[in-house]
Amino acid sequence: MCSGNMAAGVLSGVRQVLRGPRLLSAVFSCHGQTFSSAAAAVKSAPDTAVTEKILNFPLTQPDYFHLSELFTMKDLFEARVHLGHKKGCRHRLMEPYLFGSRLDTDIIDLEQTAELLQQALNFTAHVAYRGGIILFVSRRRQFGHLIETTSRECGEYAHTRYWKGGLLTNAPIQYSPGVRLPDLIIFFSTLNNVFQQHVGIRDAAKMNIPTVGIVDSNCNPSLIAYPVPGNDDTPVAMEMYCRLFKMTINRAKDKRRQMELLKGISASV
Amino acid sequence: MAASGCRGVRSILWKYGSCGKNFCLSRSKTVPQLPVRQICVSSSLWKKNLAAAGPQKFTQEFIDKQVEEFEIGKRHLANMMGEDPETFTQEDIDRSIAYLFPSGLFEKRARPVMKHPDEIFPKQTAVQWDAEGRPFHFLFYTGRQSYYSLLHDVYEKILAMERHQDKMRNKGLFASETKQILLTGSRWQLKEEIEEYLVENISDHGYMRLIQLLEKLLSMPYCSLEEDFILKFRKQLEVQSSKHEIPALQHDPQGVAFSVADGRRKTAKASITLRDSGSGNITINGRNYLHCFPLLQDREQLMFPLHFVGMLGRFDVEGSVEGSGHSAQAGALRLAISRALLSFVSEGEVERMRQAGLLTADPRIRERKKPGQEGARKKFTWKKR
Numbered sequence: 221m222c223s224g225n226m227a228a229g230v231l232s233g234v235r236q237v238l239r240g241p242r243l244l245s246a247v248f249s250c251h252g253q254t255f256s257s258a259a260a261a262v263k264s265a266p267d268t269a270v271t272e273k274i275l276n277f278p279l280t281q282p283d284y285f286h287l288s289e290l291f292t293m294k295d296l297f298e299a300r301v302h303l304g305h306k307k308g309c310r311h312r313l314m315e316p317y318l319f320g321s322r323l324d325t326d327i328i329d330l331e332q333t334a335e336l337l338q339q340a341l342n343f344t345a346h347v348a349y350r351g352g353i354i355l356f357v358s359r360r361r362q363f364g365h366l367i368e369t370t371s372r373e374c375g376e377y378a379h380t381r382y383w384k385g386g387l388l389t390n391a392p393i394q395y396s397p398g399v400r401l402p403d404l405i406i407f408f409s410t411l412n413n414v415f416q417q418h419v420g421i422r423d424a425a426k427m428n429i430p431t432v433g434i435v436d437s438n439c440n441p442s443l444i445a446y447p448v449p450g451n452d453d454t455p456v457a458m459e460m461y462c463r464l465f466k467m468t469i470n471r472a473k474d475k476r477r478q479m480e481l482l483k484g485i486s487a488s489v
Numbered sequence: 490m491a492a493s494g495c496r497g498v499r500s501i502l503w504k505y506g507s508c509g510k511n512f513c514l515s516r517s518k519t520v521p522q523l524p525v526r527q528i529c530v531s532s533s534l535w536k537k538n539l540a541a542a543g544p545q546k547f548t549q550e551f552i553d554k555q556v557e558e559f560e561i562g563k564r565h566l567a568n569m570m571g572e573d574p575e576t577f578t579q580e581d582i583d584r585s586i587a588y589l590f591p592s593g594l595f596e597k598r599a600r601p602v603m604k605h606p607d608e609i610f611p612k613q614t615a616v617q618w619d620a621e622g623r624p625f626h627f628l629f630y631t632g633r634q635s636y637y638s639l640l641h642d643v644y645e646k647i648l649a650m651e652r653h654q655d656k657m658r659n660k661g662l663f664a665s666e667t668k669q670i671l672l673t674g675s676r677w678q679l680k681e682e683i684e685e686y687l688v689e690n691i692s693d694h695g696y697m698r699l700i701q702l703l704e705k706l707l708s709m710p711y712c713s714l715e716e717d718f719i720l721k722f723r724k725q726l727e728v729q730s731s732k733h734e735i736p737a738l739q740h741d742p743q744g745v746a747f748s749v750a751d752g753r754r755k756t757a758k759a760s761i762t763l764r765d766s767g768s769g770n771i772t773i774n775g776r777n778y779l780h781c782f783p784l785l786q787d788r789e790q791l792m793f794p795l796h797f798v799g800m801l802g803r804f805d806v807e808g809s810v811e812g813s814g815h816s817a818q819a820g821a822l823r824l825a826i827s828r829a830l831l832s833f834v835s836e837g838e839v840e841r842m843r844q845a846g847l848l849t850a851d852p853r854i855r856e857r858k859k860p861g862q863e864g865a866r867k868k869f870t871w872k873k874r
Contacts, residue, residue: 353623368628372627379630396617
């Protein structure tokens with residue numbers, strides 16, 4: 221690619237020198253252009269191959285980032301992820317994800333949770349690997365600071381404050397024209413402070429932004445792309461989720477940097 | 490508006506129509522003529538929507554160019570005034586501009602001004618994201634990144650302080666009477682000042698929340714660790730009496746101390762010389778004050794400042810006064826005497842005098858007469874029918 225640019229620079233110099241005989245210069249430039257385009261084509265083929273390898277190869281593997289070693293079902297149990305709300309708060313659409321209820325308290329099926337969490341973490345890792353913008357959202361005041369700190373540590377973004385109306389749907393006016401919207405939104409709690417579904421879920425669905433959400437037994441999992449049934453009220457559980465997402469994102473970014481370095485080495489070779 | 494719109498449409502169609510004709514002439518039958526669709530365009534679409542444009546935005550290059558021009562202009566001005574361009578300060582610039590462009594306008598902001606562009610053009614936020622579109626600040630998507638990051642920092646400090654407290658308790662070194670931050674003589678910064686500091690708009694509720702968080706930080710035992718941070722949000726109140734300009738105490742060749750001061754009331758202007766001679770004589774315009782002010786009330790006004798500080802028989806008062814009537818002249822003289830007394834009196838006495846109202850210039854002037862009325866307030870006779 222850089223050799224193509226150099227060729228173009230040389231060309232412009234040549235054209236300036238041969239300003240007198242116009243036909244000659246035109247002929248020269250035509251030939252030169254074809255020469256440079258051929259050269260560029262030859263040079264860019266290995267580049268695209270390498271880029272394709274970096275971007276497309278991870279998608280062919282089921283667990284490219286080895287995220288299954290990050291957590292076990294026992295860890296989820298010890299972090300009390302299986303504890304849901306009482307029977308009266310149960311949402312109808314969460315019934316497939318519940319294992320049962322014990323003394324009126326709903327118990328979430330950890331086998332399904334583990335599988336869905338694995339899928340969600342894998343998706344997050346791939347998005348972070350491809351340099352996507354990830355937004356952490358939660359409206360729980362208890363964990364707002366924790367989530368903001370987590371987002372800062374992995375270099376992504378957080379929104380744990382009052383959600384203004386058109387943040388996603390009216391973005392050029394709310395921010396500035398030319399703003400880039402998040403490529404993935406992770407909800408650590410899908411409800412807002414008055415126990416209604418967070419506006420961000422609906423807005424993300426409108427703007428075709430994929431969502432990952434920790435859904436408790438009183439939440440609606442329908443509009444979320446990667447729902448993860450689990451407890452969102454206990455500090456232990458929230459710390460565990462934050463830790464897991466931070467580790468996945470850091471891992472994915474480190475892997476990308478590694479691949480870029482390797483690409484640099486192979487390109488120079 | 491419809492007529493202008495139609496005219497516009499017709500002109501557009503005519504332009505396109507003529508272009509189409511030229512096309513027909515040059516390339517015959519190779520390009521099929523596209524049907525011209527009548528688009529109704531009203532003139533409101535062409536006019537710039539000034540209300541929706543918002544405040545005018547200046548690009549960074551424009552402001553940099555203005556800064557360059559200002560620096561060059563400053564050097565030209567210094568050369569014009571015959572001064573050294575290297576040591577030409579903003580005060581010199583103001584003085585030179587006032588000299589070169591004398592203006593009789595009352596509104597100071599309407600007069601010609603030459604200041605650094607940073608003071609003239611309003612501060613604007615720069616582009617918030619990098620080349621790939623990733624925003625710089627981690628709270629960018631909240632819409633109010635500076636304010637929320639400030640709340641985040643304050644909460645972080647509260648948590649850190651609680652952890653510190655727990656550590657001290659564990660070691661057994663916890664002391665509840667730790668050094669407190671001095672808050673007397675200062676107030677919390679106003680919402681406008683914090684908005685200026687953050688370059689962002691805050692709501693009243695948001696401002697209250699910030700102040701509540703800072704108060705919570707202050708209520709903790711070890712708040713002195715974050716003293717610098719908290720004092721950033723407090724503004725020192727100026728002590729009122731320190732603003733008084735005390736006239737310099739001068740000495741006669743005989744060694745007698747005296748001070749000179751001026752005073753004004755309505756249109757009367759007075760100038761007083763207080764001599765520390767020991768007699769209680771008062772001379773105004775060369776005559777004794779009994780001749781100038783036959784009315785007791787006026788003489789009481791003259792006497793009041795000296796009686797208040799208890800130095801009635803100590804000073805020799807020599808004054809000149811002109812303009813307005815007897816009462817206004819007496820008031821002007823009283824103010825002048827009080828100001829002259831400041832150089833003979835202690836700090837505490839100055840504050841007492843200020844609170845007694847001796848040092849405040851009376852701002853009342855004559856109210857103008859309005860048309861349709863007899864005088865300033867008096868109306869013509871009201872007739873019911």
